[in-house]
Amino acid sequence: MSEKPRLIYFNGRGRMESVRWLLAAARVEFEEIFLDTREQYVKLIKDGSLMFQQVPLVEIDGMKMVQTRAILSYIAGKYNLYGKDLKERAFIDMYVEGITDLMHMILMFPFSPPEAKEKNLALITERATHRYFPVFEKALKQHGQDFLVGNQVSWADIQLMEVILAVEEKTPAVLLAFPQLQAFKTRMSNMPAIKKFLQPGSPRKPPPDDHYVSTVLKVLAEE
Amino acid sequence: MSEKPKLHYFNGRGRMESIRWLLAPAGVEFEEEFLESREWYEMLLQDGALLFQQVPMVEIDGMKMVQTRAILSYIAGKYNLYGKDLKERAWIDMYVEGVRDLMDLIRVHHKLSPQEQQKNLALIGEKAATRYFPVYEKILKDHKDDFLVGNQLTWADVQLIEAILTVEEKVPTILSEFLLLQAFKARVSSIATIKKFLQPGSQRKPPTDEKAVAFTNRIFNRR
Numbered sequence: 001m002s003e004k005p006r007l008i009y010f011n012g013r014g015r016m017e018s019v020r021w022l023l024a025a026a027r028v029e030f031e032e033i034f035l036d037t038r039e040q041y042v043k044l045i046k047d048g049s050l051m052f053q054q055v056p057l058v059e060i061d062g063m064k065m066v067q068t069r070a071i072l073s074y075i076a077g078k079y080n081l082y083g084k085d086l087k088e089r090a091f092i093d094m095y096v097e098g099i100t101d102l103m104h105m106i107l108m109f110p111f112s113p114p115e116a117k118e119k120n121l122a123l124i125t126e127r128a129t130h131r132y133f134p135v136f137e138k139a140l141k142q143h144g145q146d147f148l149v150g151n152q153v154s155w156a157d158i159q160l161m162e163v164i165l166a167v168e169e170k171t172p173a174v175l176l177a178f179p180q181l182q183a184f185k186t187r188m189s190n191m192p193a194i195k196k197f198l199q200p201g202s203p204r205k206p207p208p209d210d211h212y213v214s215t216v217l218k219v220l221a222e223e
Numbered sequence: 224m225s226e227k228p229k230l231h232y233f234n235g236r237g238r239m240e241s242i243r244w245l246l247a248p249a250g251v252e253f254e255e256e257f258l259e260s261r262e263w264y265e266m267l268l269q270d271g272a273l274l275f276q277q278v279p280m281v282e283i284d285g286m287k288m289v290q291t292r293a294i295l296s297y298i299a300g301k302y303n304l305y306g307k308d309l310k311e312r313a314w315i316d317m318y319v320e321g322v323r324d325l326m327d328l329i330r331v332h333h334k335l336s337p338q339e340q341q342k343n344l345a346l347i348g349e350k351a352a353t354r355y356f357p358v359y360e361k362i363l364k365d366h367k368d369d370f371l372v373g374n375q376l377t378w379a380d381v382q383l384i385e386a387i388l389t390v391e392e393k394v395p396t397i398l399s400e401f402l403l404l405q406a407f408k409a410r411v412s413s414i415a416t417i418k419k420f421l422q423p424g425s426q427r428k429p430p431t432d433e434k435a436v437a438f439t440n441r442i443f444n445r446r
Contacts, residue, residue: 051317051321051358052354052355061310063313063314065313066317066321067317069292069316070319073312074309074313077312086301090293091286093292093296094274094290094293096293097290097291097293098275098289135274
């Protein structure tokens with residue numbers, strides 16, 4: 001009897017959004033429990049549900065999985081989004097890790113002090129435009145295929161799509177110099193599972209706002 | 224014709240040390256090219272050898288691999304240190320990710336000011352003793368096997384022993400409450416390839432100091 005995966009996190013993007021993207025792309029339905037109060041979080045810790053006292057937590061296949069990368073790797077492996085051999089996995093991992101470094105800047109952005117926000121925004125745009133997007137533009141141009149690795153959709157493509165949209169929310173014209181990525185984005189948007197995820201009413205979460213930030217800080221009781 | 228992996232990094236621990244640690248128990252001989260100057264780094268950049276303009280970079284099996292986790296995953300997969308199936312890999316990933324969070328605290332230690340270092344030292348001790356080491360102590364207690372996952376040596380064990388030894392350099396009594404981790408440490412240290420790595424003359428690097436930090440800052444033009 002296979003149960004749906006269950007995601008435990010705040011009602012917002014954060015580190016869990018990549019998991020939502022990957023499950024959606026794999027057409028896996030999932031449930032969500034949202035952390036709104038510190039009491040819920042403390043209870044999870046006391047129950048021993050959080051291995052390192054942290055969320056995200058994903059209950060899947062009898063495991064209480066923590067650590068975002070571990071969760072994503074497992075989903076990618078299970079749903080055939082991790083390439084066909086060790087070398088393809090190596091390239092997927094490299095691409096995903098690079099994208100994760102960029103996503104991390106976006107993730108932390110709402111929590112940065114107001115005086116640092118302008119600088120951080122400029123850095124996000126600079127890194128996207130000079131360090132990360134050129135790599136994927138070049139990869140797609142060189143092999144001329146629809147997807148980054150092995151001529152089939154993989155975790156790397158999903159992650160890239162997620163980060164493109166996230167950066168565009170901050171810098172709408174960011175893909176101007178990247179025709180391959182523009183075409184990639186269109187292609188990915190038209191894939192049925194992703195198209196569905198991008199529509200209103202899907203589990204996709206909106207960009208973080210002040211309420212999200214204050215909920216996170218309250219639940220984690222961070223100063 | 225199989226060439227030895229070639230590691231490109233500073234002559235110091237940093238992010239490359241975990242890779243040296245993983246190659247060692249696998250009995251894999253490797254070469255190292257140390258970044259001696261900014262010019263050297265810029266040459267690597269201009270050659271297009273660094274996918275995201277960053278080191279570590281490891282030349283292995285015809286690939287110029289970057290991103291520490293991608294490199295470690297590849298080595299683990301190639302040398303049978305990643306468990307026997309997807310679920311074992313999931314546990315290895317979770318345990319590794321937890322340890323790496325702890326290692327990150329140590330890795331940045333010498334970049335901090337002397338006052339911040341004092342606070343960080345307390346944080347390292349606290350996190351190791353209350354968040355991370357209890358988890359591994361409990362795992363070993365629950366299944367009573369010699370290793371963390373699947374009753375054989377995996378990446379998780381190597382990462383854990385590296386973390387134990389590295390924390391001990393800063394907090395010598397850290398294992399006083401963790402009897403099973405003490406036994407684990409003794410056991411894993413006596414594995415032939417790891418024993419060899421722990422001896423003088425191996426490619427293991429000494430602890431990072433302020434001189435090393437100043438050197439890397441210079442190469443990367445950091446403030």
